[in-house]
Amino acid sequence: xxxxxxxxxxxxxxxxxxxxxxxxxxxxxxxxxxxxxxxxxxxxxxxxxxxxxxxxxxxxxxxxxxxxxxxxxxxxxxxxxxxxxxxxxxxxxxxxxxxxxxxxxxxxxxxxxxxxxxxxxxxxxxxxxxxxxxxxxxxxxxxxxxxxxxxxxxxxxxxxxxxxxxxxxxxxxxxxxxxxxxxxxxxxxxxxxxxxxxxxxxxxxxxxxxxxxxxxxxxxxxxxxxxxxxxxxxxxxxxxxxxxxxxxxxxxxxxxxxxxxxxxxxxxxxxxxxxxxxxxxxxxxxxxxxxxxxxxxxxxxxxxxxxxxxxxxxxxxxxxxxxxxxxxxxxxxxxxxxxxxxxxxxxxxxxxxxxxxxxxxxxxxxxxxxxxxxxxxxxxxxxxxxxxxxxxxxxxxxxxxxxxxxxxxxxxxxxxxxxxxxxxxxxxxxxxxxxxxxxxxxxxxxxxxxxxxxxxxxxxxxxxxxx
Numbered sequence: 001x002x003x004x005x006x007x008x009x010x011x012x013x014x015x016x017x018x019x020x021x022x023x024x025x026x027x028x029x030x031x032x033x034x035x036x037x038x039x040x041x042x043x044x045x046x047x048x049x050x051x052x053x054x055x056x057x058x059x060x061x062x063x064x065x066x067x068x069x070x071x072x073x074x075x076x077x078x079x080x081x082x083x084x085x086x087x088x089x090x091x092x093x094x095x096x097x098x099x100x101x102x103x104x105x106x107x108x109x110x111x112x113x114x115x116x117x118x119x120x121x122x123x124x125x126x127x128x129x130x131x132x133x134x135x136x137x138x139x140x141x142x143x144x145x146x147x148x149x150x151x152x153x154x155x156x157x158x159x160x161x162x163x164x165x166x167x168x169x170x171x172x173x174x175x176x177x178x179x180x181x182x183x184x185x186x187x188x189x190x191x192x193x194x195x196x197x198x199x200x201x202x203x204x205x206x207x208x209x210x211x212x213x214x215x216x217x218x219x220x221x222x223x224x225x226x227x228x229x230x231x232x233x234x235x236x237x238x239x240x241x242x243x244x245x246x247x248x249x250x251x252x253x254x255x256x257x258x259x260x261x262x263x264x265x266x267x268x269x270x271x272x273x274x275x276x277x278x279x280x281x282x283x284x285x286x287x288x289x290x291x292x293x294x295x296x297x298x299x300x301x302x303x304x305x306x307x308x309x310x311x312x313x314x315x316x317x318x319x320x321x322x323x324x325x326x327x328x329x330x331x332x333x334x335x336x337x338x339x340x341x342x343x344x345x346x347x348x349x350x351x352x353x354x355x356x357x358x359x360x361x362x363x364x365x366x367x368x369x370x371x372x373x374x375x376x377x378x379x380x381x382x383x384x385x386x387x388x389x390x391x392x393x394x395x396x397x398x399x400x401x402x403x404x405x406x407x408x409x410x411x412x413x414x415x416x417x418x419x420x421x422x423x424x425x426x427x428x429x430x431x432x433x434x435x436x437x438x439x440x441x442x443x444x445x446x447x448x449x450x451x452x453x454x455x456x457x458x459x460x461x462x463x464x465x466x467x
Contacts, residue, residue: 003034003037003038003041004163004167004170004171004174004195005163005164005167005195006034006037006038006160008158009027009038009158009160010038010041010042012025012027012156012158013025013027013038013041013042013045013143013158014042014045014049016141016143016156017042017045017046017049017050017052017111017141017143018050019141020139021136021138021139022103022135022136022137022138022139022140022141022142023135023136023141023142023156024132024133024135024141024142024143024144024155024156025142025143025144025155025156025157025158026117026132026143026144026145026146026149026152026155026156026157026158027039027042027143027144027145027146027158027160028145028146028147028148028149028152028157028158028159028160029147029159029160029161030147030160030162030194031147031194031196032191032194032195032196032197033160033161033162033193033194033195033196034160034195034196035115035145035146035147035160036115036116036145036293037195038145038160039113039114039115039143039145040115042113042143043056043111043113043143046111046113046141046143047111050109050111052108052109052110052111052141053078053079053108053109053110053111054077054110054111054112054113055074055075055077055078055083055110055111055112055113056073056074056077056113056114056115057070057071057073057074057077057112057113057114057115058070058073058114058115058116058119059114059115059116059117059118059119059120059121059124059125060116060119060252061119061252061297061298063119063121063252063253064119064120064121064122065121065122065363065366066121066252066363067092067121067122067123067124067363068087068121068123068124069120069121069124070114070120070121070124070125070128071083071087071099071123071124071127071128072084072087074112074114075087078110080106080108082102082106083099083102086098086099086101086102087099092123092358095123095127096126096127096130096131097130099127099128099130099131100130100131100134100137100138103131103135103137103138103140104137104138106138106139106140108139109139109140109141110139110140110141111140111141111142111143112128112131112140112141112142112143113143114128114142114143114144114145115145116145116146116147117144117145117146117148117151117152118146118147118148118151125151128142128144129151129152132144132152132155133154133155149426150403150404150407150425150426150427153424153425153426161193162193162194163193163194163195164193165185165188167195168184168187168188168191168193168195168198169181169184169185169188171195171198171199172184172187172188172198172199172202175199176198176199176202176203176210177202177210178202178205178210179210179211179212180210180211180212182212183205183209183210183211183212187201187202196293200230200232203232203233204232230293230296230299231299231303233279233280233281233296234276234281234296234299234300234303235303236279237275237276237279237281238272238275240268240272241272241273241274241275241276242300242303242304243266243268243272243304243308244263244268244270244272244273244276245273245276245281245282245300246300246301246303246304246308246309246312247259247262247263247266247268247312247315247316248273248282248289248291248300249291249297249298249300249301250301250309250312250313250316250332250335251289251316253288253328254288254289254290255287255288256270256284256287256288256289257287258316258319258320259289259316259319261318261319262312262315262316262318262319263315264319265315265318265319266311266312266315270284273289280292281296281300309335310335310336310337310338311336312336313332313333313335313336314332314333314336314337316332316336317329317330317332317333317336320332326351327351327354330344330347330348330351330367330370333347334348334370334373334374337374340374340375340376341374341376342374342375342376342377342380344374345371345372345374345375345376345380345384346371348367348368348370348371348374349367349368349371349384351367352364352365352366352367352368352371352387352388355367364388365388365389366388367388368384368385368387368388369384369385369388371384372384372385372388398443398454398455401439401442401443404435405435405438405439405442407425408421408425408432408435408436408439409439409451409454409455410455411424411425412432412436412448412451413448413451413452413454413455414452414455415452418432418433418436439451
């Protein structure tokens, strides 16, 4: 099916796939702009039109703090098994170079196609950007889809612009069955250039509304139409299916075996998911449940009351009894209770210490703070909180900054003016100004000289120069 208004993005992806050497291209757009559809189309063309072995993966909100999550998903699609071997054998500090070496040594002209890169875990994100920036040394093609252009500004970037009115009208006619031009124009105006919002809103209408014989529902004039657009497909499902969807949404791996076991604990079964699969909300393949969109996953999780969500997490925890699942089990147990529990807090402390041993400070901090929240005694809560805060700051004076703030800090701390930083990072000067104000406040500093010292300590300036 032709993707209306996305010829530039498809053309750039095909040019990369046709390259005799390695190439990288990033497709960037706002949520609902059609990034995922472009990525899906290019993945299909990589395999069918260019005969490239294709490794597909996607960043996921619930896996953003799980090291190597995205790389492991890619490795699962590598028939040779060589990428998985690389991930197992490489030292974490040298992982980026090891994956680049893998791509250079790989005999097949592989395509790596990634969606929702903005949700990738930090380790995978850094490793894959290192590969993309040096991919011309290999025959591998890297295609990245993301809603955040900050990470990929130095790659070949194609930005998906909002669709014109004519393009949206064509999409609504061809793909959503909207036959009345007046209705199509109302939806197009509501969508504000987003094909995904337009299609989803149209799907929420009944036939008389699509024909223009009945008015559009009230959600069509609210300030948050996109949530309504993603809610309708779930709201139409049976209650038992919605409850089963919450279980699937709560398990970040999507692992079918675990979801099935948790459903059994809740006196349900995988059969309850069949209406959701028939409606296109999920697909079930390769032993996993996949949602059609991250927003839909979020809606599926939050459409149950908090008490029901906690019961869901407890059921998932009971399904994860193997020693290798200790961290996943702890995460579900922590999300499944609100009352203090010293035994659980002590278990989380052990998980935090394990994360410390592998020098995963962000993960360690997560577990220390979870343990503190569940500590019955104030002294234990204070000790665990202090340990978590120490893990976040000992090795990195800029640990309290967001990713975007760290990028600004790296460039400004290396001596760039605000204007130069804006140009380098492909953001506005106003954005740089706002980030700097936040940076100064969080770090309790008042000058560029002080920032430069902290940046040097964090080794961010050198990392920025190395690209």
